[in-house]
Amino acid sequence: MAKNEPDARFAQFGTVSFASVTQVNDFIGYLEEGKLMGTRCKTCAKSFFPPRAHCYQCLAGDMEWFEIAGNGELISYSTLQYAPAGFTEEVPYTIALVDYGEYKVFGRIDRSVPEAELSVGTKMRAAISRTHNGRLTYVFKKA
Ligand SMILES: [Zn+2]
Numbered sequence: 502m503a504k505n506e507p508d509a510r511f512a513q514f515g516t517v518s519f520a521s522v523t524q525v526n527d528f529i530g531y532l533e534e535g536k537l538m539g540t541r542c543k544t545c546a547k548s549f550f551p552p553r554a555h556c557y558q559c560l561a562g563d564m565e566w567f568e569i570a571g572n573g574e575l576i577s578y579s580t581l582q583y584a585p586a587g588f589t590e591e592v593p594y595t596i597a598l599v600d601y602g603e604y605k606v607f608g609r610i611d612r613s614v615p616e617a618e619l620s621v622g623t624k625m626r627a628a629i630s631r632t633h634n635g636r637l638t639y640v641f642k643k644a
Contacts, residue, residue, distance in 0.1 A: 516632045517587035524554035527566065532637045537627045539604060540564040548604040569606055572644040573599035575623040580616055591633055597641055599625045611640040618643065 510529035528551075531538040539550035544561035550569060555562045578597040583589075595610040597619075606627065610619065624644035632638050 513637050515636060515638050516591060516634065525552040528552050529637065531566070531568075532629055532639065535629050537569040537606075537629065537639045538566045539569055539606075541567050550604050550606045569601065569627050571601070572624045572626050573601040573606065573641075575619060575621060575625050575641075576600045576605070577621070578610060578619055595619070597625070599627075599641055609638075609640050611642045614641075614643055 508526055510526045511523055514529055514532070525540065528538060538552060539548055540552040540554070541548045541564065542556035542559060542561055543563040543565055545556060545559040547556055547558045548567065549556075549564075552564075552566070554564060556564070576598050578595055580593050580595040582593050584592045584594075594612070595614075595616060597608060597610050599606050599608070608627065610616075610625075611628065611630065625641040626644045627639050628642050630638050630640045
């Protein structure tokens with residue numbers, strides 16, 4: 502698919518889709534292939550997740566995709582007992598921030614991981630998953 506071509510792939514992402522068309526719709530195509538991807542600026546090499554079409558550091562618009570692969574380190578997490586509209590059927594769930602060194606990734610901890618097994622510093626890896634309503638997403642599992 503051509504870059505920036507309007508399509509509705511983002512409507513398949515997450516429990517609630519806040520935007521159906523973005524400049525980084527290929528993110529969804531990669532999820533369908535089982536890959537979680539960010540973007541990296543070809544000019545200054547800054548990495549972004551969520552993916553961005555333009556670099557806020559050097560303002561260039563020439564980005565390349567890279568896979569969020571390997572293990573990151575859990576740096577913060579919280580289990581939600583209350584959720585905003587659209588997410589109430591899913592509580593409780595645990596949100597997390599995982600540090601991969603060059604970049605950090607925000608997401609959810611997979612339901613199969615007991616909160617008691619988590620602590621700051623736990624090695625995590627990202628995995629493609631489905632929401633309770635069958636849409637594409639990604640989660641963190643213990644490495
Ligand atoms: Zn840049």
